[in-house]
Amino acid sequence: MTASATGTLEPEIARLIIESLHLEITEDEIDPEAPLFGEGLGLDSIDALELALSISRNYGLELKSDDERNHRIFASLRDLARHIEEFRTK
């Protein structure tokens, strides 16, 4: 994938996060480099579960945990967009 493609997916994923989690913010309020969970956007593990379902519906990609300590595989919007781009099947 090219760098410009990464640029196009970030706003799309930002919209998906806002819509599937019903957040009261706009896309440009999500700092692509800031943590999505805990501090930063303040999402929790139930949000992660919900978001994983939306991502799987939209991109045919099922998220998984790296290890039991950390099911927050997506540190930031940028990481998440990159990950989806690499492994999406639709």
Added chain:
Amino acid sequence: MCDPLIPLIGRAPHDVVFRRPGGSTTAAAFLADAQHLAAGLPDASHVVNLCQDRYCFAVAFAAALLRGQVSLLSSDRSTERLRGMAGAYPGLYALADEPGFEASLPVHPVAADASARPRFAPDNLSIRATQLAAIVFTSGSTGEPVAHRKLWGALAARSRDAGRRFRMSAGQPVSIVGTVPAQHMYGFETTVLLPLHAPASSWCGPAFFPRDVRAALEMLPERRVLVTTPLQIRALLQAESELPALDRVISATAPLYAELAAEAERRWQTEVHEIFGATEVGSIASRRTIASEVWTTYPRVRLHASRTRTGEEDVLVAGPFSELYPLSDLVERLDGTRFRLLGRRTDVVKLGGRRTSLAALNHILTSVEGVSDGIFVAPDDLDERPTARLLAFVVAPELSAEAVMAALRGRVDPVFLPRRVVRVDVLPRNPTGKLPEQALAVLRARVGEG
């Protein structure tokens, strides 16, 4: 109270007790890990177990128990909470498995690296039944954490009884995949203590996203048992992928609606059982959700009725090595081993001489088409103010408040109809799907009902 010695592990040395992505751990190997860690622990009376990996958690708990130290279990690991605990338990230190974890109290590292450990033949040590093994915290109704004391004898006996209830037999031990954190009472009992005293092994790898759960189940031998929550069952059903043969699904932490249980049974060709428990008393009863409204207590757990001075019936729970404990939920006791759940005690509302539970109202609310989540809230002065009425928060993007109200009319006794229906984008649920009192208070304050 008699005080016998109860072994740390009630399994044969070669029995598999935990399974990890790297392989299986036998009772003997687990004991060796626990004894090795125990030998190096600092002297203290209390330790907070912050381990995130289930195996590390189990080893840390066992090591503390062997040293006579009380394990504090708290899902809240914020700096503020740790400081609060350190203040309440002088000399407190933490056991943590994240490299470089820093906190305001001394941290002792836990590593589940078997290769670095000297091999020796461990003794299956015994612990006094009355030894205080753990203190589990819940957020009280005021938001202040409440401590619940757990004696070793009661924990061990309850685990053995749970194994019998769920028909675990030594001839064909079950493989448990648990999606609930070990620091939560339900997760602690079913995924850490159960394999120590019932023919079961517990999965200690990732088990959070539907894909994790499926991968874990595929890796494990039959008879597989999934220990989870209504929320995760819903997510797994929505993920629409096949699961390997499941012997049983066990759910707890929030009410499991019969429709969801029925769909899970159909899709996975299995039985879905619910555990009834509370942090105060632990797991005490179960039922197959689609088969009956009646809960049956675990073997050796009995319900006693006692009249309070005001003439109300209190139901007391009795079990091995535990004192009589009043149940905080409103139940209809059928006999010493069977009961019907009417609602959480804090959940019961009385209006116009009628009684219902908020849980029952919430069920009606969330089954309205177009309502994806919702909750009824009682004002604090409900009992004193005759004109007081309930309030409802709903997540219903496509419906107006009037439409929700219209749907409730006819399904809800008019006296329990909400005075206001407030539409919100999302309810502030915590990781177990519950709505903490504090979060609710914030929500209420926002709409001027605080």
